[in-house]
Amino acid sequence: MASVVLKNVSKIYPPAEWAKIRKKDQASDLNASPQLSEKGFAAVTDFSLEIRDKEFIVLVGPSGCGKSTTLRMIAGLEEISGGELYIDDRLVNEIEPKDRDVAMVFQNYALYPHMTVYNNIAFALKKRIRSKAEIDRKVREAAEILGITEYLDRKPKSLSGGQRQRVAIGRAIVRNPKVMLMDEPLSNLDAKLRNQMREELLTLRNRIDTTFVYVTHDQTEAMTLGDRIVIMKDGFIQQVGTPQEVFENPANTFVAGFIGTPQMNFFDASLERDGQRYTVRMGNFHADVGEEAARKLAFNNVTGGDIILGVRPESITETEDEVSFSARVGVLELMGSSVHIHLEHNGKKAIMVTQVLGENGKLKMDYKPGSIMRFRFAREAMYLFDRQTGKNLEV
Amino acid sequence: MMRLKTKNAIKDTVVSIIAIAIGLIIIFPIIYCVCGAFKTESEFLTPNLLPGSFSYTKNFSDALRKGDLLRYIGNSFIVAFFGTLIRMVLSILAAYAFAYFDFRFKNVLFFLILGTMMIPGDVLLATNYLTISKLHMLNTYFACMVVSFVSASQMFMLRQRFMSVPRDMREAAQIDGYGDLSYLITILIPICRPVITTLFVHSFINLWNAYLWPLIVTASKPAMRTIMVGITKLNSWEDENYQLVLAGVCISLIPSMILFIIMRRNMRKGGMEGSLVG
Numbered sequence: 001m002a003s004v005v006l007k008n009v010s011k012i013y014p015p016a017e018w019a020k021i022r023k024k025d026q027a028s029d030l031n032a033s034p035q036l037s038e039k040g041f042a043a044v045t046d047f048s049l050e051i052r053d054k055e056f057i058v059l060v061g062p063s064g065c066g067k068s069t070t071l072r073m074i075a076g077l078e079e080i081s082g083g084e085l086y087i088d089d090r091l092v093n094e095i096e097p098k099d100r101d102v103a104m105v106f107q108n109y110a111l112y113p114h115m116t117v118y119n120n121i122a123f124a125l126k127k128r129i130r131s132k133a134e135i136d137r138k139v140r141e142a143a144e145i146l147g148i149t150e151y152l153d154r155k156p157k158s159l160s161g162g163q164r165q166r167v168a169i170g171r172a173i174v175r176n177p178k179v180m181l182m183d184e185p186l187s188n189l190d191a192k193l194r195n196q197m198r199e200e201l202l203t204l205r206n207r208i209d210t211t212f213v214y215v216t217h218d219q220t221e222a223m224t225l226g227d228r229i230v231i232m233k234d235g236f237i238q239q240v241g242t243p244q245e246v247f248e249n250p251a252n253t254f255v256a257g258f259i260g261t262p263q264m265n266f267f268d269a270s271l272e273r274d275g276q277r278y279t280v281r282m283g284n285f286h287a288d289v290g291e292e293a294a295r296k297l298a299f300n301n302v303t304g305g306d307i308i309l310g311v312r313p314e315s316i317t318e319t320e321d322e323v324s325f326s327a328r329v330g331v332l333e334l335m336g337s338s339v340h341i342h343l344e345h346n347g348k349k350a351i352m353v354t355q356v357l358g359e360n361g362k363l364k365m366d367y368k369p370g371s372i373m374r375f376r377f378a379r380e381a382m383y384l385f386d387r388q389t390g391k392n393l394e395v
Numbered sequence: 396m397m398r399l400k401t402k403n404a405i406k407d408t409v410v411s412i413i414a415i416a417i418g419l420i421i422i423f424p425i426i427y428c429v430c431g432a433f434k435t436e437s438e439f440l441t442p443n444l445l446p447g448s449f450s451y452t453k454n455f456s457d458a459l460r461k462g463d464l465l466r467y468i469g470n471s472f473i474v475a476f477f478g479t480l481i482r483m484v485l486s487i488l489a490a491y492a493f494a495y496f497d498f499r500f501k502n503v504l505f506f507l508i509l510g511t512m513m514i515p516g517d518v519l520l521a522t523n524y525l526t527i528s529k530l531h532m533l534n535t536y537f538a539c540m541v542v543s544f545v546s547a548s549q550m551f552m553l554r555q556r557f558m559s560v561p562r563d564m565r566e567a568a569q570i571d572g573y574g575d576l577s578y579l580i581t582i583l584i585p586i587c588r589p590v591i592t593t594l595f596v597h598s599f600i601n602l603w604n605a606y607l608w609p610l611i612v613t614a615s616k617p618a619m620r621t622i623m624v625g626i627t628k629l630n631s632w633e634d635e636n637y638q639l640v641l642a643g644v645c646i647s648l649i650p651s652m653i654l655f656i657i658m659r660r661n662m663r664k665g666g667m668e669g670s671l672v673g
Contacts, residue, residue: 077566098572110563114585123581124571171571 002088002101002178002211004051004074009083011044011069011235033064035235043069045235047083056205056212058226060219061258066235067215068183074213075104075181088178098127103172104181108188109164111156111171117143118152121170128175142174145207162193173208182214186221198224219259223247231255253308253390256383262313262340264383265350269309271302271384271393278302280309280382283346285325287379296394297384307393308385313340315381316352324374329367341367343375425648432642439638454642458629461639464646466618467625470536472650474609474621475602478540482598483591486546490553491579495565512547517607524611534616539609543602549594556590557583592661600651622647 013021018041035042044066051057059067072078073085076097085092092100103124111120121142125135143149146166156164165185172180186194186201198221205212205225216222222229223243231238231246231254239251250256256264269282271289278289278297289297327350330342337357343350352375358364367373384393431439432454433446458464492498493505523542532538560583568578584591606623613619620628626643630636 075566075570077569097566097569098574102570104567104570106563106567108561108563110561110567112564112567112582112586114582114588123568127572171567 003053003086004179004211004213005084005086005089006047006049006051006070006074007084007086009044009047009070009073009085010042010081011066011073011078012040012042012081014040033234042235044073047237049230049237049240051211051213054209054211056214056225056227057230058214058216058222058228059230059232060216060222061232061238063217064234065232067217067230067232070232071104071181071183071213071215074179075102076100101175101178102181103175103177103179104183105165105168105172105185107184109156109168111164111167113156116153116155117148117159117167117170120156120167121152121174124171124175138174142170145173145204146170161189162197165189165197169204173204176208177210179211179213180208182212184216185214187216187218201225219261223259229259231258249392249395250310250383251392251395253310253385256310256385256392260312262351262353264310264312265316265352266385267309267311267345267348267350268387269307271304271307273297273302273304278304280307280379280384282309283325285323285376287323287377287382289382289384290380293380293382293384293394300393302384302393306387308387308390310383310385311377311381313351313353315377316343316350316375317354317377319374319376321374321376324376326372326374329369329371329373332365332367332369334363334365337363339365339367428641428644431638432645434638436636436638454638455646458639458642458646462625462629462643463618464622464625464643467620467622468647468650470539470619471603471622471647473536474539474605475599477536478543478602479595479598481540481544482546482549483595485544486549486553486594487579487584487591489550490557491575491583493550493554494557495575508547509551512551516542520607520611523608527612534613534619536619538612539605539619539621540602542608543598543605546598549598552594553587553590556587560586589662592658596655596658596662599654603647603651 015038018036021041033041035045047066047070049057059070061067069078073080074087076092076095080093087100087102112123115123118139121139122135125138129135129138139152140149143152146169148163148166148170151159151163151167156167159167165188169185172182186197189197202225214221214225226243228240228242229246230240233254239246239255241249246255246259250259250264253266257266267282269280272279272281276294276298278294280287280289288294325345327343327345330344330349332342333340334356337355338353339356341352341354343352356363356365385391386393427444430444430446433449433451434454435447435451438447489508493501519542527533527538527541532541564582564586565578568582573581603621604623605621606627609621610624613621613624617628622643626640626647629639629643
């Protein structure tokens with residue numbers, strides 16, 4: 001139970017070290033990345049964040065964005081190149097991992113193969129607690145929480161993926177650490193098991209009551225688990241906020257596109273200002289920006305011009321109205337009660353989601369692939385981004 | 396379908412015959428040695444492979460009595476066991492450093508050590524002998540084993556094995572509160588037990604069978620001879636008695652075989668199952 005404070009933390013791999021990492025990791029294509037300079041590879045740049053006591057923070061971003069590196073710096077497995085890291089108000093930059101009182105769940109579990117489940121869980125305790133009875137009590141308690149009591153005498157090789165993951169979590173929670181670090185713990189499970197474990201993590205979180213830092217590339221996990229989400233790209237924080245905040249007010253096109261499935265549609269549009277009134281135009285479609293949004297735009301001194309218009313797939317509706325934009329219907333993906341309709345407008349792809357489950361429990365689909373239809377969206381559903389910088393103009 | 400089956404059967408038979416032939420070629424000297432050890436002096440001169448009776452054990456008792464073989468076996472055991480033990484400890488520590496630590500000139504040092512594998516041991520015989528004799532260590536157990544304390548090939552094999560253990564394992568142990576040495580002892584060595592056992596047995600048999608080096612460093616003190624040197628002394632130009640030598644060889648095989656049988660179970664492959672995903 002502790003707060004974690006990162007102040008301008010950065011991680012730069014010197015060229016020689018980076019060359020070694022590159023050699024090992026041929027798959028990632030980072031050679032042409034802007035993070036690469038003569039100083040080396042900047043995996044994380046200027047990362048500042050205050051994680052409150054007992055908060056569940058999720059670091060999310062595409063692969064290579066520096067989220068795992070940040071987590072490993074908190075764990076002490078990666079040296080910090082610049083900035084300061086505090087755990088419970090103690091500067092820990094130079095402190096060994098074992099003295100930081102953190103626990104970590106690894107992506108590939110990293111269980112000790114020659115030990116039984118019991119010993120795997122007890123392993124960390126043996127260094128800290130002398131009393132065997134005490135160790136036994138704690139191990140059984142952790143096993144109870146995770147429902148793995150019956151496997152305590154087994155070796156990891158005779159367990160299924162989900163059970164191994166539980167053992168890995170058990171190994172971390174048994175110590176009651178100040179900070180619990182999780183590096184994509186669910187990414188190796190199949191979809192069904194992942195959903196189940198995600199739910200269990202939520203329950204677990206309420207029971208063990210400690211600070212969590214959780215890394216994932218899956219925005220669903222981020223949205224469902226996190227008190228706050230940190231979205232990263234190319235080593236930089238893009239936005240920090242509650243799931244609702246980042247969904248409703250994305251800071252830029254990257255965040256807007258990353259959070260939400262299917263991802264937000266982006267159209268080229270123009271913005272016109274007339275006093276306090278702002279109008280968005282896109283072909284035949286035009287709409288005045290809502291009052292509150294207009295106030296924000298005016299406050300930000302937005303004058304108008306070319307913008308990127310963002311609209312979530314769920315906000316697009318079919319219409320007969322003249323004030324609309326036309327698009328060709330492409331592929332239809334039936335997801336169950338809803339359908340994802342792929343559209344093409346002015347050579348740009350878009351996607352719309354619409355409910356097709358009728359009250360009678362039957363699906364009602366009258367979209368024909370290849371046909372041209374008219375669409376619109378509510379003015380409250382519009383997100384306006386700067387065409388050059390990608391920044392949200394309302395924030 | 397039938398043709399395929401016949402083809403496979405023919406292939407299996409041919410391969411089996413070749414394998415059996417190779418096996419026989421390898422095991423024949425041992426069979427010859429065991430049979431010869433049970434032969435009387437006159438039987439030995441006949442071309443028969445098998446002795447008249449396997450209950451004729453005079454050669455064994457003679458060998459033990461005449462050559463002080465028990466003492467030599469003891470010497471060999473001390474040299475082979477402690478030599479191997481020290482060799483394993485040094486190899487494991489060096490392999491760990493090369494596998495996990497980052498230090499300056501690591502690669503240069505590593506290839507330098509591997510380079511020593513290219514030098515034939517016999518080339519160093521004279522210089523090593525001079526060193527040992529100037530240090531007044533001739534005719535000691537230490538002299539017999541000191542040249543085998545360091546083994547580049549074993550270090551190399553252990554390093555490769557250590558490097559195949561995922562980095563996460565060490566990091567998990569670090570977070571659990573274990574330093575390098577305790578990680579090595581509690582996690583890495585148990586995981587790599589099959590390789591370590593194999594190298595241990597291999598090294599023990601090597602040192603047990605060593606002949607030339609123990610011969611020259613114990614030349615002036617017969618009591619310090621190892622078994623391999625001792626066996627050859629059973630036979631001299633004025634008294635040619637090969638069945639005695641063969642009996643000595645049979646006796647000398649016993650400890651290596653016992654070790655092999657004990658360790659065989661640990662030499663199985665594997666050790667990592669279940670640790671990671673999939």
